[in-house]
Amino acid sequence: MKNGRDPVIVGLADSALEGGRFVKQASVLGHCALVANEALKEAGLSMKDVDGLLTAGMWGVPGPGQLNTVTLGEYLGIMPMFVDGTNIGGSAFEAHVAHAAMALREGYCEVALIVYGSDQKSLRSRTLGGRPSVLNMQHETPYGMLTPVGGYAMAARRHMHEYGTKSEHLAEIAVAARKWAQLNPAATRQDDMSIDDVMDSMMISDPLHLLDCCLVTDGAGAIVMTTAERAKDLKTTPVSVKGYGESHSHWAISEMPDLAHLLPAAKAAKRAMEMAGVKHSDIDVTQIYDSFTITVLLSLEALGFCKPGEGGAFVSDGRIAPGGEFALNTSGGGLSALHPGMFGMFLLIEATRQLRGDCGARQVKGAETALVHGTGGTLSSGATVILQKGLQA
Amino acid sequence: MSYDNPLPVIDQDSAPYWEAARQGRLDIPLCADCGKHHFYPRTVCPHCFSDKLSFDTVSGRGTVHSFTISRRPAGPGFADEVPYVVALIDLQEGPRMMSRIETDDVESVQIGSSVEVIFVRATDEVTFPYFKLT
Incomplete structure (x- = not known):
């Protein structure tokens, strides 16, 4: 030690x-x-x-x-x-x-x-009307954007515009989460769900559907x-x-420096990974905040698991589902396990359970190193933690 | 007719902006030190941290940076308006602001669409700068 x-x-x-x-x-x-x-x-x-x-x-x-x-x-x-x-x-x-x-x-x-x-x-108590119209919010709340989903929808549309990302890519993320949830006895939603189910679900704040959104629990x-x-x-x-980092950039979505790229996440992850002395290939299991499907896609790019614009391809073909090569959000995440308003606590709990080897049917075999990344507000903040099993030398 | 939707709580920083909108102008802060506009109004320039700021009347023209079509209302007062377009507008002068795009065809709005400000009165005190496609 x-x-x-x-x-x-x-x-x-x-x-x-x-x-x-x-x-x-x-x-x-x-x-x-x-x-x-x-x-x-x-x-x-x-x-x-x-x-x-x-x-x-x-x-x-x-x-x-x-x-x-x-x-x-x-x-x-x-x-x-x-x-x-x-x-x-x-x-x-x-x-x-x-x-x-x-x-x-x-x-x-x-x-x-x-x-x-x-x-x-x-x-x-969860409301969509949202934020009192004071200080910075006097310039947003009166315009009737659903919060927080509207801000995430604007980011999704921007990413689609810049990179050709499709709603089907986002749906892959929701479907993978559901498949993990089916392996987690504690998950709230375990019924079968397909990409078509996501695409056919009610449009809430275009282009995000109901099933692009996390649960309310x-x-x-x-x-x-x-x-x-x-x-x-x-x-x-x-x-x-082993490592940690945090940053934030904005509260009002109009103040987000770049709608298609999470700059705070990139800063937080770079610092955390350097502190821990780990590379992306060292990470066995990853827990990324999934308030909405787009949150995951933007985070994967900002954390450096793929290049900007490649998030859609990265999550395709079941890669992040059980049995895929990238073990992500193994509890079923905020999309299918639980989402009690601030989900970051439960990312840490699931990562720690994975490293302890306590995850039963959803256990990632031989998991030694985990990356946990939380997002807060409307893509406002990012905070990363690197965890490793055991007392490290 | 009463106005049922959220109104801005106008403060000392924003009062000149809202008063200008009431009079049919889009006035936003301009920094005498770095020459850049910013939005929303602050006492210190977010680009160079100078306090040499004054309000400047801008063109009211810009482009759509991104948008969402609200298919569900953000509160009961908006129920009659769905679907409606909430957008981020990049003003010609640089700053980005949230607003609404008034259109009969929500599907016609695109990223990059050219827009121009229009002023929509809500109450005696508050007039909103909305935008329309040009």
Whole structure:
């Protein structure tokens, strides 16, 4: 072991869903606390050990959610000495892993708990009307674009214009996700789905169809990180955090620097991969935020798995489906497994499960190295984490 | 007739822009240091970070950078309008802005289409710069 303070994921948990809704009856904070306890317990730790607390969410706003780590810390009954409420959208948890890693290396905390919960499905709180018409949004919301899907639709149309990408290419991504979901007993949607089904589904915000869009579900998840030194004495198979990066460029879609290319994702991934010392060919399993099918295609290009414009060809012919050569979004992703508003937490959980070898029918054989990439907002932020099985030399 | 859709919450940065639109002009900030326009209005130029900015009346002409056809309304007030085109317009002067393209044929809009501003009154205080194909 090179450095005893190297950051390691030692615990995880997610909540049980039925039909996309929580099985247990609890408030959103109640679900956060339950998954936190479970993630700590599997490592052989308890809430008493936690001195770092990281969360992001959409609960309790306006109100107690505005100071989300403070409210969550109160509910859990802890006084953390490292806190991070970074909210850059669904990629926040990849950024949290980065920030916890730095805090652990620095000796600023010993056990970091990253938590997310959302009861949006049970509350039916997800709206398409969206963002209050203040500050930058006064120049967008009044025009009636569906948010966030409209911004993704504009990016998709731009990519189609520049590179000839087709709706069928995007449909391949949704179909592959569904096939992975059929191997994941916890996935919300497991019914058969074809490319034609995607193409024939209701047009929401042209050119994106209903089945190009992620699910709307509840969900809660937690991850526990500590140092390599501490991890040696814990119960779970450790997964090392080898590299990380984050960036963001815009909130208003009109301010996106380049609609067909994810510049923050490219910056984040380059830094993360250089830090980890890995090449694309070293990655055994990849988890990429799939808020919409186009998100995956743009991310694959920005992360460097293929050249700009080649994303459509890259995902064709079942390459990213089970049995294909590129293992992507093996849980079924946000498109078919679950999408409780901010999915980045569940990308990390699935990657860690793959590296532990806990994935049953969907297990990627011999998976040693994983890339996790979150996207937040309207293609606004990108954050990448590189994970490796075991305590790395 | 009342206006049921979201209205801009006008602030100190944007007040001159919205007042100009009310008077039938498209006025956007121009930087005296770098000579570039920007949108939406800010107090510091996002190109060179200068604060030597003033509002400049621009041509109102541009091209469609990208667009989406909303087949479902973004809130109940838009229900009568579907399908409608929300677009990003590249103004001749450089900046990109979101707006609507008024057309009877939503399928006729293309990336690269030439457009020109039109002003659509919503309330006594707010007039929106929409665009039409030219």
